[in-house]
Amino acid sequence: MLKCNNFNYALFGNPIDHSKSPEIHSFFSNQTGIFHNYKSINIPLGEFFYYVSEFFKKNGKGANITAPFKQEAYLFADQLTERAKIAQSVNTLKKVDNKYILGDNTDGIGLLSDLIRLNFIKKKSLVLILGAGGAVRGILYPLLSFGCSIFILNRTLSNAEKLVLQFNKYGIINVFNKNLLKKKHFDLIINATSKHDQSNKNIIDLSLISNKTCFYDMNYTKSISCLNTYVKKKSNIFSNGIGMLVFQAANSFFLWHNIYPKTDSIIDILKDNIK
Ligand code: ATR
Numbered sequence: 001m002l003k004c005n006n007f008n009y010a011l012f013g014n015p016i017d018h019s020k021s022p023e024i025h026s027f028f029s030n031q032t033g034i035f036h037n038y039k040s041i042n043i044p045l046g047e048f049f050y051y052v053s054e055f056f057k058k059n060g061k062g063a064n065i066t067a068p069f070k071q072e073a074y075l076f077a078d079q080l081t082e083r084a085k086i087a088q089s090v091n092t093l094k095k096v097d098n099k100y101i102l103g104d105n106t107d108g109i110g111l112l113s114d115l116i117r118l119n120f121i122k123k124k125s126l127v128l129i130l131g132a133g134g135a136v137r138g139i140l141y142p143l144l145s146f147g148c149s150i151f152i153l154n155r156t157l158s159n160a161e162k163l164v165l166q167f168n169k170y171g172i173i174n175v176f177n178k179n180l181l182k183k184k185h186f187d188l189i190i191n192a193t194s195k196h197d198q199s200n201k202n203i204i205d206l207s208l209i210s211n212k213t214c215f216y217d218m219n220y221t222k223s224i225s226c227l228n229t230y231v232k233k234k235s236n237i238f239s240n241g242i243g244m245l246v247f248q249a250a251n252s253f254f255l256w257h258n259i260y261p262k263t264d265s266i267i268d269i270l271k272d273n274i275k
């Protein structure tokens with residue numbers, strides 16, 4: 001049961017302990033002067049609908065949703081933005097006119113904004129995405145719309161194939177096949193496999209990486225994974241996902257309050273403080 005109901009914005013997930021979202025939203029609240037009482041709530045698996053309904057019945061006005069509940073949030077929403085419909089995954093909910101719950105997905109625009117900030121992406125970039133889970137579902141449409149060509153490499157081939165079938169109407173997207181890519185280097189590699197599963201080194205052949213290949217890890221722990229160390233044998237252009245986290249939060253904040261907060265200084269603060 002939700003014990004406290006004096007907050008009106010929340011993050012729901014499991015686990016949630018190390019989330020930076022409350023700090024980011026408190027920063028946005030101070031910066032814009034918009035009162036925005038944001039709390040993170042760890043909810044038991046299987047109880048998403050109950051907890052989130054209770055929250056919106058009480059003072060809840062908006063919520064962020066993280067793993068593993070983004071698909072449930074997609075089903076929970078009464079209406080969906082176009083990008084949430086395409087992703088079939090929701091990371092932001094908003095109570096609209098006290099009548100219905102709108103579901104949005106700001107992960108993709110969050111990632112794209114950070115890749116542009118870092119100068120990691122160009123219109124025709126050749127991109128390799130590692131993973132084919134919920135996180136990838138949210139980022140494919142914005143990257144394809146930007147003009148990138150995408151290859152997906154995943155432990156379970158059928159999960160990558162499903163995504164390709166779903167998204168190939170939006171641009172050039174294929175399952176990774178090294179025979180198709182002889183002598184080609186990727187411009188950008190994005191690690192979207194789950195945080196605890198980065199032991200998957202040797203997943204890609206170093207011949208596909210040049211010293212100009214950018215590597216973006218959507219996770220944002222400071223510890224360098226085996227995969228990152230492996231990629232760094234060829235390229236040193238690396239970023240973790242802290243900027244993506246800030247930009248997706250800024251876009252959620254915009255959905256809730258119609259004001260887009262400044263992002264640069266909070267990215268700098270968090271970059272220096274992650275563990
Ligand atoms: P998220 O919502 O964070 O994307 P997810 O939907 O569980 O979480 O997806 C996790 C991704 O990491 C999947 O692509 C998964 O591969 P499978 O489709 O084969 O399950 C990938 N992954 C998990 N453990 C992995 C491992 N040990 N090696 C390689 N990939 C792994």
